[in-house]
Each structure stands twice: as structure tokens, then as C-alpha cells.
């Protein structure tokens with residue numbers, strides 16, 4: 001019970017911050033000395049395939065700093081999804097260490113890891129991964145229920161985040177009653193539900209037409225400018241132009257990791273009207 005109350009308190013006290021942040025867009029200047037929140041150290045990922053093995057990641061080292069917007073790019077088969085699984089602590093490396101907030105995840109129990117991951121990282125997938133039988137409200141509420149937030153607070157928070165992505169009037173709709181762009185916005189709301197510092201998006205616009213995809217990217221850039229750390233996997237170099245840092249993979253190795261000096265910024269993020 002005491003634990004529940006703590007969680008609720010944290011969620012409620014951060015609601016105002018999120019709301020203020022998303023309204024008052026400020027330029028997020030990532031500082032070189034800002035805290036490293038995810039670190040991959042000498043990561044190898046080797047998939048056994050019958051008699052032979054596929055080496056998907058070869059000795060990867062990567063630091064992701066708080067407040068950065070990182071695009072991970074590379075051609076098909078270069079290892080982007082495998083790396084996303086490492087960054088999101090969804091899979092374990094064959095060799096090497098993954099640190100999330102200074103914690104070596106291989107040293108955490110499964111339940112401690114899933115609690116830390118659930119609290120720190122929100123996931124956005126190309127195919128939205130919404131539960132078809134659940135309404136937008138129920139889909140977004142789910143992660144809060146996993147974090148033991150009581151139903152009343154979870155519902156309040158859910159409505160708030162759905163409003164933030166412009167879907168306050170669609171909360172009862174099932175995924176099939178929403179457009180692709182709206183479904184992706186539900187999935188962004190779900191990723192924001194527990195107010196994580198980090199959003200990890202795997203080809204977030206991959207299933208959308210370019211206009212709707214641009215809207216989604218605009219939301220991500222706005223969230224970044226409001227203080228979130230965004231990591232976006234994409235094969236689309238045009239999308240990567242909106243990120244602050246570009247990391248390029250080739251054949252399982254990082255061949256480029258640099259500040260995007262020619263970053264494109266959306267105009268009028270302050271007046272972002274999502275409907």
C-alpha cells in the first residue's frame with residue numbers, strides 16, 4: 001500500500017511538469033557533460049542459426065546522454081533492431097554490458113529490471129503494438145496498471161496524455177476505429193504514460209504516409225525539446241535530419257556517431273495542433 005501511494009505521488013507530481021514542458025517548448029541544447037543514461041560496452045550479439053552463427057552486433061560501444069535526440073540509421077540488416085533491443089534492455093547481449101542509469105542490467109533480477117525499464121523507457125513501435133480488443137484509454141492505462149498505480153489516478157493520467165497527443169475525443173475508440181496516425185499517437189501516449197525520461201522509437205513513421213509521418217516526427221521533436229531523451233531507429237535519412245545526433249550502423253558496427261550540425265527543426269512547435 002505504501003509503495004502504491006509512493007508511485008501515485010510520483011506520477012501526480014510529475015504530471016504538472018510534463019504538461020508545462022510540452023506547452024513551453026524550449027530549445028534543448030544537449031551538453032557534452034550531460035549525464036550518460038544508457039551505455040553499451042563492448043556489445044556483441046551473435047544469433048545461432050543451426051550449424052552457423054550470425055553476428056548482428058560487433059563490439060559496439062555507445063553512450064546516450066540525457067536530453068539527446070539520437071537517430072540510429074543504417075541499411076536493412078545492419079543491426080538497428082538488434083541494437084534497439086539492447087538499448088531498451090529487451091534482450092541480452094552475447095557479450096558485453098548494458099548500463100541503464102549506471103546499473104549493469106545483467107546484475108539485476110528480472111523483476112527489478114522490468115520495474116526500472118517500465119519506469120525509465122517508453123517504447124514506440126512501427127506497427128503500434130496496441131491491443132486490438134482494448135480502447136485507446138485501456139491501452140494507455142495498461143503500463144500504469146503494471147506500475148501499480150490505482151485505477152482512479154491511472155485514468156486521470158491516461159486522459160491527460162491522450163489529450164497531450166490530441167486524442168482527448170477518441171479515448172473510447174478501439175485501434176481499428178482509428179487512423180494509422182491516430183494509432184501511433186495512442187502508442188506515443190502509452191509510451192508517455194509512466195512519464196519516462198527516455199522514449200525509444202523503432203521506425204515510428206514506417207507504417208505511415210509521409211504527411212502523417214511528419215506529424216508524428218513533429219511530436220517526437222517537441223517532446224525532445226521539452227526535455228525527453230529520444231532514440232529513434234530509422235532507415236530514412238530524411239527523418240534522421242530532425243535528430244540531434246546521428247549514429248550510423250553498417251554490418252553490425254558503428255561507423256559514424258556525431259552531432260547533426262544540419263539538424264532540421266520544425267516550425268511552430270509551440271502552436272502544434274494535432275487535430
Ligand SMILES: Nc1ncnc2c1ncn2[C@@H]1O[C@H](COP(=O)(O)OP(=O)(O)OP(=O)(O)O)[C@@H](O)[C@H]1O
Pocket residue numbers: 047048049054055056074075076077078079080081082083235
Ligand atoms: N532472431 C534472429 N535470428 C537470427 N538472425 C537474426 C535474428 N535477428 C536478426 N538477425 C540477423 O542479424 C542481422 C541484423 O538484423 P537486424 O534486424 O538487427 O537489422 P536491421 O538493421 O534492423 O534490419 P531492417 O532495417 O531490415 O529491420 C541480420 O543479418 C539479421 O538477419
